[in-house]
Amino acid sequence: MATALARQPVSLKLLSSGFLALWCLVAAFPILWIAVMSVKSPVDAFDDRFWNVVTGPATLANGSGVSVLGIALYLAACWGMVRLVARQMPSLIGQIPPRRRWIGWVLGAAVVTLGAALVLFVLLPTLLAVLNPLAGPLGRDVFGFTTEHYRTVWIERGFLRNFQNSMIVTCGVVLVSLTVGTLAGYGLARSGSTLAFWILIIALVFRALPHSVLVAGYLPVFINSAEILRPILGDAAPTLYGKPLAVIAVLVAINQPFTIWMLRSFFQNIPADLDEAARVDGCTHFQAFRRVIMPVMWPGVITTGLFSFLLGYNDFLVTSLLLDAQNQTMVPAIAGMFNRETTTTDQVVAVAAAVSITAPLFILVMVFQRQIVSGLTAGAVKG
Amino acid sequence: MAEIQLRNLQKRWGDFVGVEGFDLTIADREFLVLLGPSGCGKTTTMRMIAGLEEVSGGEIRIGDRVVNDLEPKDRDVSMVFQSYALYPNMTVYENIRFPLKVRGVDPASHDEKVMRAADMVELREFLHRRPAELSGGQRQRVALARAIVRQPNVFLMDEPLSNLDAKLRVSTRAQIKNLTHDLKVTTIYVTHDQIEAMTLADRVVVMRKGKVQQVGTPTEIYDRPANAFVASFIGSPAMNLIDGQVAEGTFTADGTAISGLDLPDGPLTLGFRAEDARLAEFATQAEITAPIYTIELLGDAVMISVRIGGALVSVKADKSFRAEIGTPVSIHVPARICHPFDADTGERV
Numbered sequence: 001m002a003t004a005l006a007r008q009p010v011s012l013k014l015l016s017s018g019f020l021a022l023w024c025l026v027a028a029f030p031i032l033w034i035a036v037m038s039v040k041s042p043v044d045a046f047d048d049r050f051w052n053v054v055t056g057p058a059t060l061a062n063g064s065g066v067s068v069l070g071i072a073l074y075l076a077a078c079w080g081m082v083r084l085v086a087r088q089m090p091s092l093i094g095q096i097p098p099r100r101r102w103i104g105w106v107l108g109a110a111v112v113t114l115g116a117a118l119v120l121f122v123l124l125p126t127l128l129a130v131l132n133p134l135a136g137p138l139g140r141d142v143f144g145f146t147t148e149h150y151r152t153v154w155i156e157r158g159f160l161r162n163f164q165n166s167m168i169v170t171c172g173v174v175l176v177s178l179t180v181g182t183l184a185g186y187g188l189a190r191s192g193s194t195l196a197f198w199i200l201i202i203a204l205v206f207r208a209l210p211h212s213v214l215v216a217g218y219l220p221v222f223i224n225s226a227e228i229l230r231p232i233l234g235d236a237a238p239t240l241y242g243k244p245l246a247v248i249a250v251l252v253a254i255n256q257p258f259t260i261w262m263l264r265s266f267f268q269n270i271p272a273d274l275d276e277a278a279r280v281d282g283c284t285h286f287q288a289f290r291r292v293i294m295p296v297m298w299p300g301v302i303t304t305g306l307f308s309f310l311l312g313y314n315d316f317l318v319t320s321l322l323l324d325a326q327n328q329t330m331v332p333a334i335a336g337m338f339n340r341e342t343t344t345t346d347q348v349v350a351v352a353a354a355v356s357i358t359a360p361l362f363i364l365v366m367v368f369q370r371q372i373v374s375g376l377t378a379g380a381v382k383g
Numbered sequence: 384m385a386e387i388q389l390r391n392l393q394k395r396w397g398d399f400v401g402v403e404g405f406d407l408t409i410a411d412r413e414f415l416v417l418l419g420p421s422g423c424g425k426t427t428t429m430r431m432i433a434g435l436e437e438v439s440g441g442e443i444r445i446g447d448r449v450v451n452d453l454e455p456k457d458r459d460v461s462m463v464f465q466s467y468a469l470y471p472n473m474t475v476y477e478n479i480r481f482p483l484k485v486r487g488v489d490p491a492s493h494d495e496k497v498m499r500a501a502d503m504v505e506l507r508e509f510l511h512r513r514p515a516e517l518s519g520g521q522r523q524r525v526a527l528a529r530a531i532v533r534q535p536n537v538f539l540m541d542e543p544l545s546n547l548d549a550k551l552r553v554s555t556r557a558q559i560k561n562l563t564h565d566l567k568v569t570t571i572y573v574t575h576d577q578i579e580a581m582t583l584a585d586r587v588v589v590m591r592k593g594k595v596q597q598v599g600t601p602t603e604i605y606d607r608p609a610n611a612f613v614a615s616f617i618g619s620p621a622m623n624l625i626d627g628q629v630a631e632g633t634f635t636a637d638g639t640a641i642s643g644l645d646l647p648d649g650p651l652t653l654g655f656r657a658e659d660a661r662l663a664e665f666a667t668q669a670e671i672t673a674p675i676y677t678i679e680l681l682g683d684a685v686m687i688s689v690r691i692g693g694a695l696v697s698v699k700a701d702k703s704f705r706a707e708i709g710t711p712v713s714i715h716v717p718a719r720i721c722h723p724f725d726a727d728t729g730e731r732v
Contacts, residue, residue, distance in 0.1 A: 273468035276433075276435050276455075278481075280456070281461070281482040282456045292470055
């Protein structure tokens with residue numbers, strides 16, 4: 001209800017919405033622009049005229065384009081699939097007993113990915129090939145649109161390999177960071193001792209170190225790791241330099257202080273009464289942690305996990321310094337695609353790679369946004 | 384069936400003394416209330432019995448076991464927390480069942496036991512809600528049900544009513560008294576509210592600054608307080624305390640002269656309860672004469688206060704009594720209703 005108190009003058013409304021719109025444009029423009037570039041032929045992508053980049057006449061001339069009907073169909077398909085998944089999936093998975101529910105989520109995600117790929121890359125193109133000639137002017141190609149750069153990147157340039165490496169490094173970082181972080185964060189949150197305080201301060205100091213310092217410190221150890229580890233592992237001792245394991249170790253070292261601090265503050269928001277109630281009810285200290293505290297902690301774990309994921313996923317310095325060619329992750333791989341000798345074709349291919357690398361992040365944030373903002377602890381204690 | 388023995392129980396944090404020299408035997412099935420102002424060590428004592436706080440010295444026995452070094456789960460106690468400490472991710476049913484589940488009680492019996500506990504506190508219709516969807520009083524009852532569901536030997540309650548509004552507090556108080564009577568368990572109840580202590584307890588322990596001031600039945604504590612602190616803590620309003628001098632059996636202070644006391648000469652703190660004294664019909668009968676400081680209508684009576692020295696002295700008058708502030712009143716305080724306390728130590732003389 002618009003009361004006199006809540007009513008804003010028109011000028012203020014215009015100003016604030018105008019500012020918001022401008023801000024959205026500035027923030028989203030680079031992403032949208034490279035997304036547009038990545039589906040055009042190099043001639044269009046680097047054209048001086050704005051409108052030529054958007055419509056892509058040279059791409060159209062090459063015979064790759066999309067009709068109005070095509071755009072409408074693709075948009076409808078995307079919207080329909082999102083609606084279907086959002087409505088059906090939680091209730092379907094809710095029927096599985098809680099203990100095995102995570103299997104349901106993994107299976108569900110796999111089915112959704114496969115289904116989406118099938119619809120978007122097989123079903124719709126076939127359908128459009130039949131429908132376009134029948135639709136008259138609506139069926140004529142109006143925008144240049146080609147997926148050839150994506151094909152080049154993922155198949156010819158072996159970006160899939162980089163993607164796998166990125167996933168290995170990122171998952172390793174998230175897994176180690178969260179395991180150590182939850183245990184340490186819980187312990188430090190519940191301990192009132194001076195030692196706990198100093199551990200946290202020292203963690204902060206390590207967090208403040210430049211990343212290159214850590215890399216420099218670890219480098220000799222990784223290069224000589226075969227000799228160092230020989231007394232323990234025998235001849236199987238690996239040279240860690242160039243392996244994902246080395247990058248995971250350094251990234252965890254960089255990330256761990258932050259996860260400990262963040263998880264600690266989440267744990268501190270959970271009243272200690274809950275642990276105590278669980279211990280009186282019959283739990284050991286560890287059972288109280290696992291059965292009572294962790295279920296309440298999920299939003300905190302997911303939020304911290306997301307930040308760890310981003311650190312591992314987006315890292316350039318450590319991965320470019322420590323990994324050899326076949327273990328290269330995506331970010332340094334894209335950086336390697338740009339150099340003085342590159343042609344415009346190579347550059348558009350690199351742009352397509354850059355667009356590919358952002359897609360998983362969008363999906364990740366959208367899937368977990370509810371956990372990130374939710375406050376499960378509400379109602380734990382007196383209201 | 385458990386008797387609890389506390390022998391010279393102590394708690395220290397560095398130099399700070401939390402609880403000092405606590406000696407007490409709590410009989411099987413007794414309802415004991417630990418009463419005192421905040422920071423007096425009553426909650427610490429209870430937490431030591433629960434095993435949530437380490438013991439610095441002395442011994443705790445539950446039944447015939449010394450439990451000093453046992454984990455809380457091995458002491459067979461259950462506890463109701465001031466904040467209720469319900470598990471927010473579980474429904475009411477799962478909350479109540481939790482102690483049975485973690486203790487490995489036969490799953491076939493869970494349903495019946497949870498239902499019985501829920502019925503005792505009238506929660507049956509809320510079993511599938513989560514704590515966040517319940518009112519304060521309902522959460523409090525879930526906490527009670529979770530504590531009684533596995534029939535422990537000892538029942539600990541840490542200010543369970545302090546987060547409820549005044550009306551709900553009275554009805555829940557009655558419910559707790561009835562419940563513990565039915566369950567026949569030893570109960571220790573911590574509160575700072577003397578009315579709760581008086582209404583619930585078989586015996587009350589009054590504590591102050593980590594030390595036990597007096598142990599006794601509510602009647603004993605009310606009728607014969609061991610020192611000036613207990614006297615001023617128990618009763619509503621608190622006992623009137625006047626500082627003055629005794630000479631030849633007569634106590635004198637500002638506007639006050641009470642004769643017929645069998646006490647040695649010297650300084651003294653004299654106490655009497657507002658409901659024991661009354662207004663004098665004739666000025667010659669009065670032991671205290673002073674102008675009215677405030678007059679408060681209570682409904683069933685009128686509370687009149689006067690100032691003697693620095694202290695407020697209250698007396699209950701008939702409910703029809705009316706007077707202006709500032710008019711002098713005469714108060715009759717016979718020697719037999721007086722409680723003499725040492726002026727320095729506050730101990731009863």
